[in-house]
Amino acid sequence: MINRHTTFFKALNLATDYLILNISMISTYFIEDKSTVYWVNNRRYLPIVLVFNLIWLLSANISGLYEQVLNRDSIKTYRVVIKTYLLFVSFICFTILILIGTEAYFITRQYLFYSLALFGFLLGFWKLIFLLMRKSERASLIDARDIIIVGAGRIGYDLYNFFKQNPDAGYVTLGFFDDNPENIRENNLFLGGTDKCIEYVMTNKVDEIFCTLPLSESKTIEKLMLDADKNLIRFKFVPEYYDYAKKPTYIQSFGHIPIISVRTEPLENLLNRSIKRFFDIVFSLFVIVFVFSWLFPILALIIKLESRGPVFFTQIRSGRDNNPFKCYKFRSMRVNNDADQKQATRNDQRITKTGAFLRRTSLDELPQFFNVLGGNMSVVGPRPHMISHTSQYSKLIDRFMVRHFLKPGITGWAQIKGLRGETKTVDAMLKRVEADVWYLENWSFLLDLKIVFLTVRNSLKGDENAF
Structure with a gap:
């Protein structure tokens, strides 16, 4: 099936793209550089190679270039390639022309132009070759396997419908085996009782058996499993736990005992937590030193001149493991008695003119980088709620406390998806919680970088839900 080959072709695309990128850089180096220094020995050039490679990785991750490499159609493939290339060029121009400067590494603007142009041409040509190759070999990529399902209950039919609706999964269901024929809705799908299963599989050269029988049929399951092993047939079973979960799960083995987790949590890994914490410290120090240090006196003066009250607004909010902490913000409202209970609303009379600007650009969150530095918050994560809201919504939304x-975090997956601002309904909060839980289950360092980039972009152009 296609899914069996996805990892290989994702790696092939990634490796080939990097090969083309570096060939473009090296070729242009020989054409443009007038010195006799070999590029490998040129210490001034090698950092540029590293910058190009890292920026391509970041751009590809933001655009999702290497996702669904076998399922995405040709037009969408080229659309994503162009998007990734434009992101890459933008980052390169910003990083090298503005931040680093070309003179520092003796590279010219002509070198940048020719290397990027050559890379774009070769990248487009390679993607054309890949799409043609994929089209001609698509039949062989779909390595369909014939399977039967033992047990025609709700779980069995759910599995049957999944394979029917997702042919790319690569499984063709021949029918059901069940000791109660009345469970099978279509006569042509009934293949016999469970005692006839192995015989049918052997005669018809079925590739795999999927067992969806309940645990009450443990003796039947065990016999089928042993007979399948004896006859070199792959046997898989769906646990009854399936009834309690509606999403992918994570299975660990403690000896011979399988433990099923209701969700994956990448940040339970010590290395991942260390990477995230290191990024939090470095990024927050950068913002505090290079942005907050000069912006604070300006904003503090404007805030004080417009309305009476402190420059900072401090509020107790729910942190990790629901531990309360003091969250800092620039004050964006006039001092009022409802700050700890009532959310900000559109055209809220409590918000000052300066506060409206701060909230629209998210500058009111800048002091929270001190929370990050202190370890109470992270740069990226679920937004902290008021204690009263945590108490309120935890009773209304089942998975609210999972976040x-x-x-x-100062920003998060929910925020870049537009799920910010006032939550007028429980459904609006539910969508925010679902986004936060998705982030919890799918965290990666590159995802954090993507969220930070999109947050900065949204702050510069303004967010309509920020008020």
């Missing part, structure tokens, strides 16, 4: 497995 507190993580440190709260």
Whole structure:
């Protein structure tokens, strides 16, 4: 099936793209550089190679270039390739022309232009070759396997419908085996009782058996499993736990005992937590030193001149493991008695003119980088809620408290998806919680970088839900 080959072709695309990128850089180096220094020995040139490679990785991750490499159609493939290339060129121009400067590494603007142009041409040509190759070999990529399902209950039919609706999964269901024929809705799908299963599989050269029988049929399951092993047939079973979960799960083995987790949590890994914490410290120090240090006196003066009250607004909010902490913000409202209970609303009379600008650009969150530095928050994570809202919504939304497995963040996946601002309904909060839980289950360092980039972009152009 296609899914069996996805990892290989993702790696092939990634490796080939990097090969083309570096060939473009080296070729242009020989054409443009007038010196006799070999590029490998040129210490001034090698950092540029590293910058190009890292920026391509970041751009590809933001655009999702290497996702669904076998399922995405040709037009969408080229659309994503162009998007990735434009992101790459933008980052390169910003990083090298503005931040680093070309003179520092003796590279010219002509070198940048020719290397990027050559890379774009070769990248487009390679993607054309890949799409043609994929089209001609698509039949062989779909390595379909014939399977039968033992047990025609709700779980069995759910599995049957999944394979029917997802042919790319590569499984063709021949029918059901069940000791109660009345469970099978279509006569042509009934293949016999469970005692006839192995015989049918051997005669018809079926590739795999999927067992969806309940645990009450443990003796039947065990016999089928042993007979399948004896006859070199792959046997898989769906646990009854399936009834309690509606999403992918994570299975660990403690000896011979399988343990099923209801969700994956990448940040339970010590290395991942260390990477995230290191990034939090470095990034927050950068913002505090190079942005907050000069912006604070300006904003503090404007805030004080417009309305009476402190420059900072401090509020107790729910942190990791639901532990309360003091969250800092620039004050964006006039001092009022409802600050700890009532959310900000559109055209809220409590918000000052300066506060409206701060909230629209998210500058009111800048002091929270001190929370990050202190370890109460992270740069990226679920937004911290007021204690009263945590108490309120935890009773209305089943998975609300799951978001507190993580440190709260200055920005998060929900925020870049537009799920910010006032939550007028429980459904609006539910969508925000679902986004936070998705982030918890799918965290990666590159995802954090993507969220930070999109947050900065949204702050510069303004967010309509920020008020």
